[in-house]
Amino acid sequence: MKILVGYKRVVDYNVRIQVKPDGTGVVTDGVKLSANPFDDIALEEALRLREKGVAEEVVVVGIGPADLTAHLRNGLAMGANRAIHVQTTDAVSPLTAARTFLKLVEKEQPGLVILGKQAIDDDANQTGQMLAALWDRPQATFAGKVEIADGKAKVTREVDAGLEVIEADLPAVITTDLRLNEPRFIKLPDIMKAKSKPIDVIELGSLGVETADHIKTTHYAAPPKRSKGVMVKDAAELVAALKQKGLL
Amino acid sequence: MTKILVIAEHLDGKLNGSTARAVSAAAAVKPDAIDVIVLSDAPDAVAAEAAKIDGVSKVLTVARTENAHSLAAVYAPQIVKAAAGYTHVFAPSTTFGKDLAPRVAALLGVSQVSDVMSVEGPHTFKRPIYAGNAIVTVEVDASSIVVATIRTASWPAATSNGSAPIEAISVDATLPSHTRFVELQQGKSDRPDLQGAPKVVSGGRGVGSKENFDIIYKFADKIGAAVGASRAAVDAGYVPNEMQVGQTGKIIAPELYIAIGISGAIQHLTGIKDAGTIVAINKDGEAPIFEIADIGLVGDLFKILPELEASLG
Numbered sequence: 001m002k003i004l005v006g007y008k009r010v011v012d013y014n015v016r017i018q019v020k021p022d023g024t025g026v027v028t029d030g031v032k033l034s035a036n037p038f039d040d041i042a043l044e045e046a047l048r049l050r051e052k053g054v055a056e057e058v059v060v061v062g063i064g065p066a067d068l069t070a071h072l073r074n075g076l077a078m079g080a081n082r083a084i085h086v087q088t089t090d091a092v093s094p095l096t097a098a099r100t101f102l103k104l105v106e107k108e109q110p111g112l113v114i115l116g117k118q119a120i121d122d123d124a125n126q127t128g129q130m131l132a133a134l135w136d137r138p139q140a141t142f143a144g145k146v147e148i149a150d151g152k153a154k155v156t157r158e159v160d161a162g163l164e165v166i167e168a169d170l171p172a173v174i175t176t177d178l179r180l181n182e183p184r185f186i187k188l189p190d191i192m193k194a195k196s197k198p199i200d201v202i203e204l205g206s207l208g209v210e211t212a213d214h215i216k217t218t219h220y221a222a223p224p225k226r227s228k229g230v231m232v233k234d235a236a237e238l239v240a241a242l243k244q245k246g247l248l
Numbered sequence: 249m250t251k252i253l254v255i256a257e258h259l260d261g262k263l264n265g266s267t268a269r270a271v272s273a274a275a276a277v278k279p280d281a282i283d284v285i286v287l288s289d290a291p292d293a294v295a296a297e298a299a300k301i302d303g304v305s306k307v308l309t310v311a312r313t314e315n316a317h318s319l320a321a322v323y324a325p326q327i328v329k330a331a332a333g334y335t336h337v338f339a340p341s342t343t344f345g346k347d348l349a350p351r352v353a354a355l356l357g358v359s360q361v362s363d364v365m366s367v368e369g370p371h372t373f374k375r376p377i378y379a380g381n382a383i384v385t386v387e388v389d390a391s392s393i394v395v396a397t398i399r400t401a402s403w404p405a406a407t408s409n410g411s412a413p414i415e416a417i418s419v420d421a422t423l424p425s426h427t428r429f430v431e432l433q434q435g436k437s438d439r440p441d442l443q444g445a446p447k448v449v450s451g452g453r454g455v456g457s458k459e460n461f462d463i464i465y466k467f468a469d470k471i472g473a474a475v476g477a478s479r480a481a482v483d484a485g486y487v488p489n490e491m492q493v494g495q496t497g498k499i500i501a502p503e504l505y506i507a508i509g510i511s512g513a514i515q516h517l518t519g520i521k522d523a524g525t526i527v528a529i530n531k532d533g534e535a536p537i538f539e540i541a542d543i544g545l546v547g548d549l550f551k552i553l554p555e556l557e558a559s560l561g
Contacts, residue, residue: 016514017378026382094350095359120495122377124362129320129350138321138427141347144489154430158489159343160443160498161259165430166319172426178479178496179489214389215359221383223376223521229542235555238527238545247447247504247525248471248560 001111001170003046004104005080006097006128007060008036009071010121019222026220035074038116040183041176045146046114047079048181054148057081059108063100065089069199076194077186083197088204094122096211098130103207105135110171112153117142117175128175138168142177250279250370252336255327256286256298256307257318257344263297265444266340266398268405271301273398274338275406276367281305284412285330287323289316300408307414317429318344324351329419331356331393335370341397341499342443353395360395361386363499365402375399379495380518400443401501401522435488439465442491445474448502448523450493452516453480454509454530454549461486463553464508470557476500478510494519509549512537529553 011017012032019026035043046058060075062068063086072083086100105113118125132139140146140155144163147154148170157164158177204211232238242248252274257264267284274282283306284298291309298307308330314322327348331337337352339345341363353360366374371388373396388394442448449468455461461481468475476493477486493500495518505523510516512528512535520526521540528541531548538544545552 011378013515017381019382026378093359095354095357098354118496120379123379123495124360125346126350126353126360126362129347130354132321133324133351133354136424138424139347139351140427141320142343157343159432160490162432162434162488162490164432167428167430169426179483213359214392215361216387217384218372218387219385221385223380223383226521226526226540226542229526229538229540229544231538231544231546234545234547235552236559238529238543239556239559241543242504242525242527245525 001055002057002059002108003049003055004101004108004110004113005039005043005046005058005060005075006101006115007039007043007062007072007075008116008119009033009062009064009068010036010119013037013120019220023219023221033071035071036116036119038118038176038178041178041180042114042116043075043078043080044181044183045176049148055111059084061086061101061104063088063092063097063204069201072199073194074186076197077190078184079190081197083199085199085201086204086207087201090211093213093215094124094126095130096209096213097127098134099209100204100207101127101131102134103209105131112171113173115173115175117177128173132173135173138172139175140166140168140172141175143174144177144179146174146180250277250336251281251283251334252277252279252338253331253334254282254284255337255339255345255348256284256294257340257342258286258288258294261290261293263294264340264342265405265441266342266345266400267298268301268408269400269403270338270340270398271303271406272403273364273367274336275303277336277370279336283308285310285327287315287326289313295414299412299414300410302407302410304410304412307412309414309416310419311416314423318348319427319429320348320351321427322423323348324355325421325423326419327352328355329421330417334393336394336396339397341399345397349395349397356393356395358392358395360397361388362397363399364396365399379514380521381514399499401499405444435490439468440472440474442474442476442493442498443500446502447471447473447504448476448500449473449506449508450476450478450510451481451486451508452478452510453484455481455486458486463550467553467557470560473506478516507537507541508553510537511535512540
């Protein structure tokens, strides 16, 4: 079986982002970029399935500008067999990303697609579900545990009410939650090895994907600031302050 | 004609409070009609509850045995059929809505607006990105159907004095059998529901152990609060996953939020930014949680919590 893994590059999760004063976006120039944390978990899970003999090949897929290639090398250094770089300079909506993945799925015929449950930049949480819909295949979102056997995936999902277990026939789309696994670190020799692994570069325009976007972002703003708080010196003062606000 | 279809969330024959919050957001669009759709194997009790929500014009029920569990792959094609004639489809931004709505949107050929926090017009919405560190205004083409999930923490639950008519409908949709429900392991709790509770007490890594978490539970029970946790506390195994508050857990907006032994990483703050009053109790006076706390108390939680309980009588 072949596994496709979505590997998005985002502003590093430790960066406190700034909104541009003119409201046209957030400042990304000179800001540290990293793999979306959920995508590292997706790749780790795919690699573990390969190590268990469930999968033979793990392919990382990125959609973005020319310099995304360096980012995909990180995925190769972590252990992916090869990478596909769908090149575009435009920002891509979750629907366009899902349509792009569908084209790759038709070409690559994977048994499983693993994506992160959400990207920490747009926080959309849509692409995996959309791909599953367009592909007409099962989705197992927010996966906390994945077991593959006999052409089926048994997935434990982290839902509001607790843990839901579902069974899905393969091929299927799985999206990862935080607790699925602990991604491995990249070792120096693997970075060297990754340099010789293949990266296919495909122009998004050549895939025949409809990219029209009917949702436009018209303005960016900083969130409203909370007014400055007060410090109290002990429990009694805290209780008094809360009672005064009518909260206790 | 603006007509909104709100997808009801329910479990064990009970309507989830998130549905009434999605109805509040729908009402903010000022539509001509708000209909709620209940998919279930036995929708009657849930539909009766939904019919009481003020502002609801009609409750539609789709009773099929395949709808016994909320599987997105099974629900989505039915919602798509039922959505004909509607200008908007809303679902709560809970794990149920996040799983289902994008599948519906893709089948309808549109992108989705995730986590609507305010309605600026019938096709203009505000939503948070970058863990709530930026708020964007998005505009949907007036000619497309709007599929959106509603950030429950931003909307009050609509009141329940109404009596909307209930109508059983059948939808002509082929349902897949490729996805099957196996089981739901629920965390048993008699405490208030984290997402709807007016008061929440949360513990973090500073609590130190699973056993120590008992003092958090005890204090929460004393003031009638729900209990939450930071990711660190969940990862350390002190409490189950469903208690996690933050960007990747639950986003809540209680009147009172008390963070105990929580440093306040960006991802945690995202989950509580809209709380009415935030109280932080932490032994590290430099912890980032104090930057957003309305009331802060620096000290050892194991000393402060018993004192708090004592002063509450």
